Amino acid sequence: MIVVAIALVVLLLPLILPSSFYYRVLALVFINALAVVGLNLLMGFAGQVSLGHAGFFGIGAYSVALGPTYLGIPSWAALIGGTMLSALIAFVVGRPILKLKGYYLAVATLGMGLLISMVFTNEAGVTGGPNGMPVPRLQLFGWRVFGSQTWYWISGISLIIGAWVAVNLIASPTGRAFRAIHDSETAARVLGIDVARYKLLAFVLSAIYAAVAGSYFSLFDGFVTPNTASFLLSIEFVVMAVLGGLGSILGSVVGAAILVMLPQVLTVFHDYEHIVLGLILIVFLIFLPSGIVPAIATRFGRRTT
Amino acid sequence: MRTLLAASAALIALTTSTLAEIKIGSVLSVTGPASFLGDPEKKTLEMYVADINAQGGVNGEKIKLFIYDDGGDANKARTFATRLVEEDKVDAVLGGSITGTSMSMLGVFDEAGIPYISLAGAAGIVIPVRKWVFKTPHTEPMSCGKIFDDLKKRNLLNIAMISGTDGWGKAMREECIKMAPQFGVKVLKDEIYGAADSDMTPQLTNIKNTPGVQAVINCGFGQGPAIVTRNYRQLGIIAPLYQSHGVSSKSYIQLAGAAAEGVRLPAGATIIADQLPDSDPLKKVVTAYKNKFEKATGQPVSTFGGHMHDALFILVEAMKRAKSADKAKVRDEIEKTKGFVGTGGMVNMSPTDHLGLDLDAFRMIEIRNGDWALIR
Numbered sequence: 159m160i161v162v163a164i165a166l167v168v169l170l171l172p173l174i175l176p177s178s179f180y181y182r183v184l185a186l187v188f189i190n191a192l193a194v195v196g197l198n199l200l201m202g203f204a205g206q207v208s209l210g211h212a213g214f215f216g217i218g219a220y221s222v223a224l225g226p227t228y229l230g231i232p233s234w235a236a237l238i239g240g241t242m243l244s245a246l247i248a249f250v251v252g253r254p255i256l257k258l259k260g261y262y263l264a265v266a267t268l269g270m271g272l273l274i275s276m277v278f279t280n281e282a283g284v285t286g287g288p289n290g291m292p293v294p295r296l297q298l299f300g301w302r303v304f305g306s307q308t309w310y311w312i313s314g315i316s317l318i319i320g321a322w323v324a325v326n327l328i329a330s331p332t333g334r335a336f337r338a339i340h341d342s343e344t345a346a347r348v349l350g351i352d353v354a355r356y357k358l359l360a361f362v363l364s365a366i367y368a369a370v371a372g373s374y375f376s377l378f379d380g381f382v383t384p385n386t387a388s389f390l391l392s393i394e395f396v397v398m399a400v401l402g403g404l405g406s407i408l409g410s411v412v413g414a415a416i417l418v419m420l421p422q423v424l425t426v427f428h429d430y431e432h433i434v435l436g437l438i439l440i441v442f443l444i445f446l447p448s449g450i451v452p453a454i455a456t457r458f459g460r461r462t463t
Numbered sequence: 464m465r466t467l468l469a470a471s472a473a474l475i476a477l478t479t480s481t482l483a484e485i486k487i488g489s490v491l492s493v494t495g496p497a498s499f500l501g502d503p504e505k506k507t508l509e510m511y512v513a514d515i516n517a518q519g520g521v522n523g524e525k526i527k528l529f530i531y532d533d534g535g536d537a538n539k540a541r542t543f544a545t546r547l548v549e550e551d552k553v554d555a556v557l558g559g560s561i562t563g564t565s566m567s568m569l570g571v572f573d574e575a576g577i578p579y580i581s582l583a584g585a586a587g588i589v590i591p592v593r594k595w596v597f598k599t600p601h602t603e604p605m606s607c608g609k610i611f612d613d614l615k616k617r618n619l620l621n622i623a624m625i626s627g628t629d630g631w632g633k634a635m636r637e638e639c640i641k642m643a644p645q646f647g648v649k650v651l652k653d654e655i656y657g658a659a660d661s662d663m664t665p666q667l668t669n670i671k672n673t674p675g676v677q678a679v680i681n682c683g684f685g686q687g688p689a690i691v692t693r694n695y696r697q698l699g700i701i702a703p704l705y706q707s708h709g710v711s712s713k714s715y716i717q718l719a720g721a722a723a724e725g726v727r728l729p730a731g732a733t734i735i736a737d738q739l740p741d742s743d744p745l746k747k748v749v750t751a752y753k754n755k756f757e758k759a760t761g762q763p764v765s766t767f768g769g770h771m772h773d774a775l776f777i778l779v780e781a782m783k784r785a786k787s788a789d790k791a792k793v794r795d796e797i798e799k800t801k802g803f804v805g806t807g808g809m810v811n812m813s814p815t816d817h818l819g820l821d822l823d824a825f826r827m828i829e830i831r832n833g834d835w836a837l838i839r
Contacts, residue, residue, distance in 0.1 A: 179549035182542060280628055280657075288630035288658075289562045289585065290537055306545070375538070381567040383537040421539070422546070425531055432494065 160408045161322045168314035181306035183422060188313035189374045191414035192320050194398045195407055196367020199324055201396070202404035203333065204360035205340030206256065207264045210271025211395050214244045214365040216387025218372025220278055220285065223293040223382045228284070233296040237373040241366055248365035249358065256357045268389070275387040290383030293376045309378045316374070320367060321407050327363075328407075336360055368395075401442055403449025412450055485521055485554055485788045487512070487778070488529040488547035490568060491582075492560035495535035499712070500560040503756070503768030504582055505530060508557065510759050511775055521782050529553060533564050540564035544571040554788040557774045559583050560767075562630055569596045578781075578794045580774040582767070584709075585634055589817040597797055597817045599773040599807055600766075601731065601825060603635035603682075604642060606707045609729035609825045610680060611639075611646035613838075619677035619703065623652035623670040625663065625691060627683030631709050632658070635682035651676055658687060663694045671700050678702050684709030689718035696722040703727060708825070712765040716833055727838070729825040733769040733806045738837045749806050766806070773805030 168188070175181060193215055200206050221240020225231045231239070255266040278285050285291055296303040303312070327333050335356045338346040347353050376382040385391065394417060402413025420438065424431040446453035489508060492501035508528065516525045529551045533540035540559065547553045548571060555578040559565030562585040569588065572579035573595045581588050586602035614620065622643075626636035636653075643650050652673040654666035670676060679702055681691045688710045695704055704726050706715075711730035716723050732739060736749040752772050753764045780803065781796035782788055800819060803810040808824020827838045 177549040179545050182545045182549075186538075186542065282628070282633045287628065287633045289634065290566060292566070379538055379541055379567060380570060381537060381541070383563045383567070385536050385538065385563075422542070428530075431532070 161318060161325055163408065164321050164411060165318045168318060172310070178306040181310040183419060185306060185309040185313045185378060186375075187411075187415045187418045188310070188317040189371050189378065190395075190398060190418055191411040192313070192317050192374070193368045193371035194395055194402070194410040194414050195317070195320050195324050196364040196371075197395050198399050198404065198407065198410045199327070199336070199367075200360045200364040201399055202406065202409075203328060203336040203340060204357055205336075206357055206360065207260070207396075208267040208361070208364070209264050209389075209392050209396065210267040210269070210274070211364065211368050212387050212389070212391035213271035213274035214248065214368035215372035215375070215391065215395075216274055216278055216384070217244045217247065218369030218374075219376035219382050219386040220372075221369075222296075222373045222377050223291055224284065226294040227291070233294060233377060234298065237370070237377075240373055241369040244365045244369035245362050248362045252358045252361040253354075256354065256361060268392075271387070271389060271392050275384055275389065278384040278387050285384070288384060290381055293380050293382050295380065296377045303377070304380070309374070313374055313378075316370070317411070320370075321411070324407050332356065332359065397439065401439065401449060403452040406449060406451040406455075409449050409451035416450075483524055484527040485524050485782065486527050486529065486551060488531075488551055488553035488556040489558040490531045490533050490540050490543045490547070490556070490564065491558045492535040492564060493530075493532040495533075497535045497561045499714075499765070500582070500767045501532070501535075503760075503762070503765055504558065504560060504771040506760050507756060507768040507771040508775060510755065511772065515779065521779055522786060522788070524788070535561060535564065537563045537567035541567045541571060544568040548572070548575045548577060553577065554790060555579070555778055555782075555793060557582070557771065557778065562588065562634075565598075569593060572596065576794075577790055578778070578797055580778060580797070582770040582774060584631060586638075586818075587634075592815060592817055595794055597774075597777070597812070599777070599805065599810075599818075600770045601708060601729075601807060601820060602818065603631070603707070604638045605820070605822060605825060606635060606709075606729050607639040607642050608646075608822055609827060610705050610707075610727075611642065611648050612822070613705075613727065613729075613827050614648060614678055615646060617678075617703075620647055621649050621651055621675045622678045622680060623654070623673060623676045623702075624650055624680045624682065625654040625656065625666055625670065626681070627656055627658050627685070627687040629658040629683060629685060629687070631707070632683035632687070635707055635709075639680060639682065656683075656687060656691070658683075658685065660687065661690060663687075663691050664698065667691070667694050667698050667700065671698055676702055678705060680705045680707075682707055682709075686718060689715055689723075692719040692726060693722045708766065711828075712767075713763045716830060721833075723830045723833070726830045728828055728830075730828050730835075731766045731769060731807045731824065732826055733764055733766045735826060735828060735835045735837045736764075738835070740839075744804055745806070745808065748804050752806050769806030773803075773807050773810070776805065777803055777810065 218240045222233050222236045225236025226233050335351045398413035398417050403409030424434050427434050491504050493505050512526050531543040557580050559581045562583040565581040565583040573593050579596050581598040584600050588598050626632045652670050656663045681688050706728040708730040732745045732749045736753040739746040756764045781793050784796045785792035800812040808820050810819040812819035828835050
C-alpha cells in the first residue's frame with residue numbers, strides 16, 4: 159500500500175515536471191529519503207537513537223570517489239564495497255555502543271559520526287580535505303550515467319525497492335522484535351528476543367541504507383566534500399525522520415521531501431529564509447508532535463506503518 | 464508533496480516573469496562558516512548593480528540579480544547552480560565564495576555554456592583551463608611566490624612552516640613546499656595544526672628548537688593564524704613571521720593584538736588603499752571601492768568583497784564590448800580582458816590564463832601600530 163503510493167508518485171511526477179532542475183531536486187529528495195527510511199528502521203521501529211548517521215552516508219559518498227580514483231575499481235564495485243564497509247563498521251562499532259541507552263547512545267553515535275567526518279577532513283592528501291574531490295562518473299555496460307533525469311529514475315526506483323524491503327521487514331518476525339524492543343527491552347527479553355542481536359541488526363541495516371544513499375549522492379553530484387559526513391547532516395536526517403513521523407516509512411519520504419524542497423521554495427524570503435524554515439519546523443512539531451504522516455493517519459482513523 | 468511542488472513552481476514562476484533584462488546569477492556563502500567571505504560579496508554585488516541600473520543598465524538593459532545562499536555547502540551550491548541554469552536561465556554567473564562550492568558548481572556552467580567567474584582562492588579552479596570558467600582572487604602559489612620573493616630580498620632562505628588543516632592552509636602548504644626549491648628556499652621544519660586548535664605552542668616549540676630557522680611561514684585563515692601569532696611572541700621566537708593573504712582583514716589584527724606587530728603578509732591593495740602612492744594605477748579603484756563600501760555598509764573593507772567588485776566589472780565591460788549579453792560573445796570578451804584595473808590588481812586574461820593576475824598584483828604588507836603598512 160505505502161510502496162504502491164511511493165511508486166505512483168515516482169512514476170507520475172515526471173508528467174508535470176517542467177525542467178531538469180525539478181528532476182534534480184526530486185532525485186535529492188529520493189536519495190535523502192532512502193537514508194531516512196533506513197534511519198527510521200533504527201529510530202522509529204527499534205527505538206535506538208543515532209546522531210552519527212551522516213558518517214555512514216559519508217563512507218558511501220567517499221567510497222565511490224576514492225575507489226575508482228586510487229584503486230581503479232569501477233564505481234558500481236566501489237558502491238558495493240563502500241556499503242559493505244559501512245555495514246562492517248556499524249557491526250563492529252554497534253556491538254559495544256548499542257549497550258548504551260538514551261543520551262549515552264546519542265553521544266556515542268555522535269562521536270562516531272564526528273570521527274568519520276574528521277578522517278575525511280584531515281586526510282587531505284587522499285580526500286582533498288575540506289575542499290573536496292571530484293567523483294568519476296558511474297559507468298554501467300559502457301553507458302556513462304549522469305544527468306538529473308537519469309538519477310531521478312535510479313534514485314526513485316531504489317527508494318521504491320528500499321521502502322518495499324523496509325515494509326516487508328517490519329511485517330516480519332524481525333520487525334515485530336524491533337517494535338517489542340522499542341516498547342520495552344525487558345519485556346522483549348522475557349519473550350525470548352535476543353535484544354542485543356536485533357538492535358545490532360537494525361543498526362547495520364540502517365548503515366547500509368545510508369551508505370547506498372551516500373554513494374548515489376556523490377555519483378549524482380560528481381563532487382564530494384566532507385559535508386556529506388558532517389554532524390549537521392546527521393541532524394538533518396533525524397529531523398526528516400521525526401518531522402515525517404517516526405515509525406512511518408511514508409513519513410520518512412514526506413520528511414525528506416519537505417526538508418529538501420523547503421529551502422528552494424523559501425528563497426523568495428531572501429535574508430529571512432532561515433528564520434521562516436525554523437518557524438515552519440517548530441509549528442509542525444508543536445501541532446503534529448507525532449510527525450506529519452502518523453498525525454494525518456490518526457485523524458482519518460487509520461493506522462499506517 | 465505535489466501541492467508543495469505546485470506551490471514552489473508557482474512561486475518560482477512569479478519571481479521570474481521578466482522582460483528584456485540581463486540576468487546575472489550568484490551563489491554565495493552568505494551564512495555559515497564562510498560568511499565573512501559571502502556577506503561582503505553579496506553587499507558589494509547589490510550595491511554596484513543598483514548603481515549600474517540607476518545609470519540605465521548595461522547596453523540599455525537593466526540587470527536582474529538572482530542571489531542564493533549555499534551556507535558553504537557544496538551540494539546546495541550545485542542545486543542552486545542547476546536552478547540558475549534551468550529555471551532562472553541566467554546570462555552569466557558570479558560567485559562561489561569558497562573553493563568547495565566553486566568546484567562543485569563549475570561543471571554545471573561549463574556544460575551549459577554560461578560564463579562563470581568564481582571568487583574562490585584555489586588555483587585548481589582555472590588550472591586546467593575550462594572554457595567557461597574564470598576567477599578573480601589571487602591564488603595560493605601567488606602567495607607563496609610573493610613571500611619567497613621577500614625572503615630572497617632579505618636573504619632569509621632557511622625557513623620553517625606551520626599550516627592549518629583548513630582547505631586554504633592545506634592547499635597553500637602543498638604549493639609552498641613544491642615551489643620552495645625554485646626560489647632556493649629550504650623548508651627545515653613543517654608543522655601542522657587543527658583548524659579548531661586553541662594552542663599551537665607544541666608545534667612552535669619544535670620550530671624554535673630547530674637550528675638555523677631564519678623565518679616562519681604560517682599558512683591558514685580564520686582564527687588559527689591569530690593564535691599562532693600570539694604563541695609565537697609568547698615563546699619569544701625572533702625570526703620574522705609571515706602570514707598569507709588569508710588573514711587580510713582587520714579581525715586578524717584585533718585577535719592577535721600587540722603580537723601582530725612586525726608580521727608580514729602579501730595582500731591585495733584594498734586594505735591599504737590610503738597608503739598607495741598617487742602614481743599607483745590601482746589607487747583610484749581601491750580608494751573608490753573602499754569609500755563606497757564603508758559608507759554603504761558601515762563595515763571596514765576587506766579584500767573579499769573586492770573580488771566580487773572585480774568579477775562584476777570584468778563581466779559588465781565584456782558585455783559592453785560584446786554589445787549584448789550573448790553568452791558565447793561575452794565569454795570570448797571576458798577572455799580578451801586586457802589592462803583591466805580591479806581591486807585585486809591589473810587583469811590580463813588569455814586563452815591559457817583565466818585569472819590574469821601576476822605577482823605585481825600583490826603588495827607586501829607589514830603590520831605596524833595595529834594597522835597595515837605598505838612596504839615599498
